[in-house]
Amino acid sequence: xxxxxxxxxxxxxxxxxxxxxxxxxxxxxxxxxxxxxxxxxxxxxxxxxxxxxxxxxxxxxxxxxxxxxxxxxxxxxxxxxxxxxxxxxxxxxxxxxxxxxxxxxxxxxxxxxxxxxxxxxxxxxxxxxxxxxxxxxxxxxxxxxxxxxxxxxxxxxxxxxxxxxxxxxxxxxxxxxxxxxxxxxxxxxxxxxxxxxxxxxxxxxxxxxxxxxxxxxxxxxxxxxxxxxxxxxxxxxxxxxxxxxxxxxxxxxxxxxxxxxxxxxxxxxxxxxxxxxxxxxxxxxxxxxxxxxxxxxxxxxxxxxxxxxxxxxxxxxxxxxxxxxxxxxxxxxxxxxxxxxxxxxxxxxxxxxxxxxxxxxxxxxxxxxxxxxxxxxxxxxxxxxxxxxxxxxxxxxxxxxxxxxxxxxxxxxxxxxxxxxxxxxxxxxxxxxxxxxxxxxxxxxxxxxxxxxxxxxxxxxxxxxxxxxxxxxxxxxxxxxxxxxxxxxxxxxxxxxxxxxxxxxxxxxxxxxxxxxxxxxxxxxxxxxxxxxxxxxxxxxxxxxxxxxxxxxxxxxxxxxxxxxxxxxxxxxxxxxxxxxxxxxxxxxxxxxxxxxxxxxxxxxxxxxxxxxxxxxxxxxxxxxxxxxxxxxxxxxxxxxxxxxxxxxxxxxxxxxxxxxxxxxxxxxxxxxxxxxxxxxxxxxxxxxxxxxxxxxxxxxxxxxxxxxxxxxxxxxxxxxxxxxx
Numbered sequence: 025x026x027x028x029x030x031x032x033x034x035x036x037x038x039x040x041x042x043x044x045x046x047x048x049x050x051x052x053x054x055x056x057x058x059x060x061x062x063x064x065x066x067x068x069x070x071x072x073x074x075x076x077x078x079x080x081x082x083x084x085x086x087x088x089x090x091x092x093x094x095x096x097x098x099x100x101x102x103x104x105x106x107x108x109x110x111x112x113x114x115x116x117x118x119x120x121x122x123x124x125x126x127x128x129x130x131x132x133x134x135x136x137x138x139x140x141x142x143x144x145x146x147x148x149x150x151x152x153x154x155x156x157x158x159x160x161x162x163x164x165x166x167x168x169x170x171x172x173x174x175x176x177x178x179x180x181x182x183x184x185x186x187x188x189x190x191x192x193x194x195x196x197x198x199x200x201x202x203x204x205x206x207x208x209x210x211x212x213x214x215x216x217x218x219x220x221x222x223x224x225x226x227x228x229x230x231x232x233x234x235x236x237x238x239x240x241x242x243x244x245x246x247x248x249x250x251x252x253x254x255x256x257x258x259x260x261x262x263x264x265x266x267x268x269x270x271x272x273x274x275x276x277x278x279x280x281x282x283x284x285x286x287x288x289x290x291x292x293x294x295x296x297x298x299x300x301x302x303x304x305x306x307x308x309x310x311x312x313x314x315x316x317x318x319x320x321x322x323x324x325x326x327x328x329x330x331x332x333x334x335x336x337x338x339x340x341x342x343x344x345x346x347x348x349x350x351x352x353x354x355x356x357x358x359x360x361x362x363x364x365x366x367x368x369x370x371x372x373x374x375x376x377x378x379x380x381x382x383x384x385x386x387x388x389x390x391x392x393x394x395x396x397x398x399x400x401x402x403x404x405x406x407x408x409x410x411x412x413x414x415x416x417x418x419x420x421x422x423x424x425x426x427x428x429x430x431x432x433x434x435x436x437x438x439x440x441x442x443x444x445x446x447x448x449x450x451x452x453x454x455x456x457x458x459x460x461x462x463x464x465x466x467x468x469x470x471x472x473x474x475x476x477x478x479x480x481x482x483x484x485x486x487x488x489x490x491x492x493x494x495x496x497x498x499x500x501x502x503x504x505x506x507x508x509x510x511x512x513x514x515x516x517x518x519x520x521x522x523x524x525x526x527x528x529x530x531x532x533x534x535x536x537x538x539x540x541x542x543x544x545x546x547x548x549x550x551x552x553x554x555x556x557x558x559x560x561x562x563x564x565x566x567x568x569x570x571x572x573x574x575x576x577x578x579x580x581x582x583x584x585x586x587x588x589x590x591x592x593x594x595x596x597x598x599x600x601x602x603x604x605x606x607x608x609x610x611x612x613x614x615x616x617x618x619x620x621x622x623x624x625x626x627x628x629x630x631x632x633x634x635x636x637x638x639x640x641x642x643x644x645x646x647x648x649x650x651x652x653x654x655x656x657x658x659x660x661x662x663x664x665x666x667x668x669x670x671x672x673x674x675x676x677x678x679x680x681x682x683x684x685x686x687x688x689x690x691x692x693x694x695x696x697x698x699x700x701x702x703x704x705x706x707x708x709x710x711x712x713x714x715x716x717x718x719x720x721x722x723x724x725x726x727x728x729x730x731x732x733x734x735x736x737x738x739x740x741x742x743x744x745x746x747x748x749x750x
Contacts, residue, residue, distance in 0.1 A: 030100045032179050033112065033167050037097035040160030044090050047153035049074040051607055074153050083147070085126050089157050092119025096164040109171025116165025123158050127605030149607030162190055174572070180653040181570055185578075188563050192581040195621045199600035200435075200588055207432035223433040228416075240409070244437060247397055247412040250328065251441070254335045255393035261336065261488060262343025262388055263351075263381070264481040269344075270351045271473045274482060276489065283492045287341050289678045289725035290496075291699055294718045296405035298495035299325070299334055326408030334402040337495070339395045340488070343388040345675065346630050349667030350384030353634060359471040370474040377471070383636040386449045387629040393445050394583065394625065397438050400590055400685040413438050418591050418685075435592050439584065446580055496722075503716030518716035538717050541701040546724075548612055548697075549680035552619035556676035557669055559620065560627020564668075565657065567628075568635035569643060583625045590685030593622060598689055612695050615687055619680040627672035634668040673732045678725045 050070045052059070064071045069081060078087040095115035102108045130147050150158070166186035167179050175181040207223070210216040231242040241249075269280050287295060303309050303325035310321040354377055362372040400414045407415065413434050420431035473481065506513040522538035563582050567575065585593060597618055601608040608614040638661065646656040662669070684699045691700050698721055705714040 029179075030104065033100040033164065034097065036160050036163050036167070037093050037100060040093040040157050040164075041090065041097070043153050043156035043160065044074040044093065046073055047156060048072065048151045049077050049086065049153040050148035051151040070148050074157065085130070088122045088126075089119050089161065092116070092122065092161060093157070093164075095119075096161075104171055106172050109168045109173075112168030112171060113165050114168075116161045116163070116168055120158055120161040120165065123154065123161065124605070127154070147604065149604035154605075159187070162186055175570065178653055181566070184562055185566055185570070185572060188559065188566065189578060189581075191559070192578070192621075194606070195617055196581055196585050199596035200584065200593070202600045203428075203592060203596035204432045204435055206428040207436055209429055211429070219429060220433050220436070223430050224437070229434075229437070240411075243411045243413050243416050243434075246328070246410060247414075247438070248441060250332060250335070250412060251393045251396035251445075253332055254339060254396035255389045255445075257332070257336045258339045258343040258392035259347075259385055259388045261340045261484065262345075263347045263385065264484050265340070265344045265488075266347035266351045267473055267477070268481050268485055269348060271470055272478055272481075273472070274478070276482060276485060279489055280485070283489050283496075286492055286496060286722070286726075287338050289682070289729060290722055291682045291684070291702060291718050294715070294722075295338055295495065296334060296402060298498045299330065299337070299406060301498050302494065303330070323408060326406055327410040330406035330408070331403050331410060331412070334406055335396050335399060337491070338399075338402065339392050342391055342395065342626060342675065345671040346388045346391065346626075347381070347384050349630060349634055349671060350381050352667055354380050354470070356470045360469075363471070368474075369471060370476065372471060373474055373477065383632070387632060390445060390449045390583075391626060391629050394442050397441055398588065398590065414591075421591060421595060431592065435588060438588065442583065443580060446583060500719050500722075503712060503719045505712070507712065518712040519720070521713050522717045523720060537713075538698070538701055538720075541696045541698050542721075542724075544612070544695055545681055545698040548615050548695075549619065549677050552616045552623070552680045553673050553677035555616070556620050556623045556627050557672040560624050560672050560676075561631040561662075561665065561668065563624075564628050564631025564635055565661070567632060569640065579628075582628045585621045585624060590622065590683065591688070593618065593686050594689040609690070610692050610695075615690050615695060615697070618686050618690060619676070619683070622683065622686050623676045623679050626675045627668075630668040630671040630675075631665065634665050638664055670733055674729050677728055677732070681721065681725055 046065065048059075048065065048068075048071050052071055059065070059068075059071060065073050066076045066080070072081060074086050074089065077083045078090070092115045096112055096119075099108050099111040099115065102111075127150060163183045163186070166182040169175065169186070170177050170179045170182035175185070207220040208215060208217050210219045227242070229242045229244045231240065232245065233240065265280060268274055269277055301308070305321045305323055313319040314321055358376055358380070359372050362376045363369070367375070397412075398414060399412075400418060403410070403412050403415045404418070417431045417434050417438075420427045420434070472478075503518050504514055504516070505511065506515050506517075520536070522536050523542075524534075524536040525532050526535045560582075563578075567579050572578075588596070597614055598609055600606070601614055608617070642660055642664075643656055646660045647653070651659070682699060684703065687697060688700060688703075691697055698717065702714045702717050705711075705717070
């Protein structure tokens with residue numbers, strides 16, 4: 025799509041008109057499968073396409089979208105120029121505004137406007153037809169922006185920025201600010217800006233009594249201190265693990281590849297249970313201290329230390345996955361040049377290698393910090409009396425107080441914390457160059473770690489890997505015994521209850537109680553993972569390779585979902601998408617969208633770190649040879665981003681499989697997920713089935729992770745390998 029072609033404009037206009045004429049304009053309860061015949065696209069009151077809604081069902085206001093598309097098609101007959109751009113912007117954005125306006129104002133039951141238009145119950149939400157038309161109009165408006173000279177006239181870049189921005193506005197900003205608007209309402213529901221400041225000034229939030237000998241600090245200080253410690257700890261540990269994996273010949277590498285990703289593919293409550301079995305009041309450590317040293321069992325693990333340890337355990341794999349791609353991207357030729365000038369391996373690492381991985385360090389810290397402040401599961405399980413903002417928000421929403429205004433105010437505070445660290449990260453990385461992969465040949469051998477750093481890295485990694493193995497030994501064992509803590513008789517009964525298969529005259533059937541939730545989870549996660557990777561890497565490319573107004577706000581919008589606790593995000597989706605025009609509650613689509621935008625920031629940050637290392641001359645050389653921007657992305661850039669693609673695909677899939685807080689309010693009986701099934705079993709005291717299900721889930725995700733890594737493969741950048749030592 026270049027400055028001198030109108031083909032994309034004609035195609036987009038025609039596809040929009042076809043959607044207007046052939047697809048149901050409004051949402052259907054059972055989707056397209058609910059149509060009993062093509063006649064319903066014409067005669068159905070709510071199932072007809074936009075064309076027949078306008079002509080037969082007395083909804084002439086829908087015809088404006090068709091006129092806008094026809095106007096854009098007319099603009100495509102003119103030569104590319106600024107005047108053509110202004111015409112496309114008027115048709116595209118004007119038509120999109122018309123569709124959105126009628127969707128929001130003529131919706132719901134009752135109301136003056138629907139009654140004036142002869143609608144007893146308003147109109148249903150947008151269906152496939154309206155969504156496709158809206159997307160086509162936004163793309164046409166974006167093409168118009170490019171025709172006026174913005175984005176260097178590149179239609180693809182203009183459309184990518186516009187559609188990505190629209191998605192972030194609709195599925196991040198709109199639901200979040202819909203829910204957070206409650207911060208500025210008083211208890212009677214009236215607008216009152218002072219109410220937010222009154223709630224924010226609460227002593228429970230900002231108290232520093234712990235510094236003066238008191239027992240507790242405010243939840244804001246707890247959250248901030250915990251997030252800083254977690255961000256720093258996960259970044260250091262993840263970096264050391266990545267260096268061992270890529271820059272050493274240690275035997276730990278094989279163990280590392282198996283154990284390091286395990287925490288990320290584990291349901292969060294399984295990790296918490298394993299930690300409690302180890303360090304809880306009745307855990308093995310307390311029992312050993314009492315038996316050997318006579319120290320009575322205590323609750324020392326429950327609190328700030330326990331939450332920090334659990335978060336360190338849970339979020340280090342994310343830092344490892346980010347840093348692994350960054351370390352692999354460092355050019356060996358730069359290190360070889362330093363050593364040729366007689367610099368020691370230690371000096372080379374700290375003065376050459378370390379500065380080049382700085383973007384990855386900053387990105388890993390940012391993700392670790394935001395994960396910590398948004399974490400709900402670990403503080404609620406092992407926090408004890410240690411409160412953080414995410415748990416305060418949870419109890420404000422689902423507790424007896426049900427104070428949505430207080431929850432919204434605290435969520436605003438979390439967002440401000442995330443914004444501050446985001447600004448700090450940009451200040452550290454800045455606009456400096458970290459390019460290490462260019463268009464020139466690079467057959468260098470990656471430098472081995474200096475001996476001292478290698479010993480320090482192994483000294484840190486070895487206990488972490490051992491600790492991981494112990495926790496998972498408990499998690500796996502729990503599903504294979506009759507009753508943990510009382511009857512350790514080996515059994516497979518729990519697996520049969522969850523995943524039983526029976527054979528009869530008509531063949532075999534899945535009789536286990538967990539099959540339905542497992543199929544739902546795999547199906548929805550498999551849909552969300554590639555979307556998360558594609559959208560995340562596209563946004564990362566836009567941020568790294570293009571310049572446009574509002575770029576900083578665009579990047580923060582992509583990260584904002586991480587700064588909002590999962591519970592708040594789930595409630596936000598219910599409030600925003602429970603009514604027309606975007607009526608999604610109760611469907612599998614809303615869960616997929618929640619997965620996508622909840623996990624999007626990791627794809628963005630992994631891609632951003634990788635793009636920092638790719639020389640822009642690679643893109644420019646392809647474009648100079650008259651390849652389109654889309655072709656350049658697919659054939660030149662994407663093959664060099666395989667570590668980032670793997671990281672975003674794996675993270676998107678496994679987090680979708682294991683998430684709890686973000687979707688617990690979105691599931692229904694038809695869309696029950698694996699995590700909600702496990703929580704239900706735990707609530708019933710059926711820990712054996714819960715642990716058996718968790719074990720099966722871990723094995724399934726491990727196989728899926730290996731399959732993703734095998735399918736994507738490794739990045740090939742022409743480097744020699746170190747010969748094996750004998």
